Amino acid sequence: MQHITRSPRPAARVALAAALLFGAAGVWAQSSVTIYGLIDIGVVKGNGGTAANPFALGTSKAWTLQERSGSRLGFRGNEDLGGGLSAQFQIEHRFRPDTGAVTNPTFWHGRTYVQLQHKSLGAVYGGREYSPAYWPAYFTDPAGWDGVGTLGTHQYAGFRSTGGIRTNNTVGWRSPTWGGLSVAGAVSLGEGAAGRDSAFNVQYRSGPLYVGAAYERISGGPAANDGDTLANLGASWDFGGYKVMAYLARAETGGGTQDNDAYSLAATAKLGPGEAYLAWGVFDPDGDANSQRKIGAGYKLPLSKRTNLYADVGQGREDGKTDNTAYAFGIKHSF
DSSP: OOOOOOOOHHHHHHHHHHHHHHHHHHHTTEEEEEEEEEEEEEEEOOOOOOOTTTTSTTTSSSSSOSSSSSEEEEEEEEEEEEEEEEEEEEEEEEETTOOBBBSSSSSSSSSSEEEEEEEEEEEEEEEEEEOTTHHHOOOOOHTOOSSSOOGGGGGTTOOOOSSEEEEEEEEEEEOOOOOTEEEEEEEETTTOOOOOOEEEEEEEEEEEEEEEEEEEESSSSSTTTTOEEEEEEEEEEESSSSEEEEEEEEETTHHHHHHHHEEEEEEEEEEEEEEEEEEEEEETTTTOSSOOEEEEEEEEESSSSSSSEEEEEEEEEESSSOEEEEEEEEEEOOO
16 A cells, blocks of 8 residues: 655644744753943043052053043853753953054953852852952942042052952852842962962842942962952942942051051932042052042943943042043943
């Protein structure tokens, strides 16, 4: 007997194609890769002052094209592994948009890590990532460690980690958030060339309140840095139309032989269609009568969710040196 195989009817073929399509989409939805970045360019002018002024132009009086936020191109991805477990990665390149040059000889100079995350147990990661001690400083600087108005490195009170605010050769853990509370810890391995850099933080965020505290220590390595520590505490309260911020830090430097202090007050306020900020901070080195003071102010005008115009001014003051003032005007576009 001859068997004849019939093709599915048109309606059946449509149903089969739809099932395959949506089934494949369900698989693809389990993983994703995002390309992101920002390009920031501004016109900056300094007055040639000699006082310290983080992220400003030092003694330069020339008109300069300079970025406020570090321009970058990045990739991040997520894969759902099932059972509450997922994997993520992030790699980020930094560059200067006015010349196209890389910001640092290290091509992936931004965050470069891979992690496993469980919704109940937190995330374990390895690579190059921000130190846990960075976040209490970042969340209490209204300029976000960007531009001539930022408090920036003054907040670290002279402490210099082995890799900067992002540490290399790092293994870390980030907890889930429990009712607004989270903790994180990380160790940057010296690998025989530098000291071991260990840090942890505790942060609480609920409604308008943010409080964060952190501690970082270098152990081993060159004697000039062995035993250096940073302890910081930051807090902010958002009143809706404006926010106030306060910050304190104590650092031991010079192999743990010098005690330095830093403190700051800052605020942001809705002003017209944009937002203004004002910041004042002091870095007081141990045994140095010439404390370094910084005043920063700025205004951000959003043209859309991804594009804004900005204007910043920052002035550094130091006894025995001339005031160092810098101005910046520019545009930032995120994608």
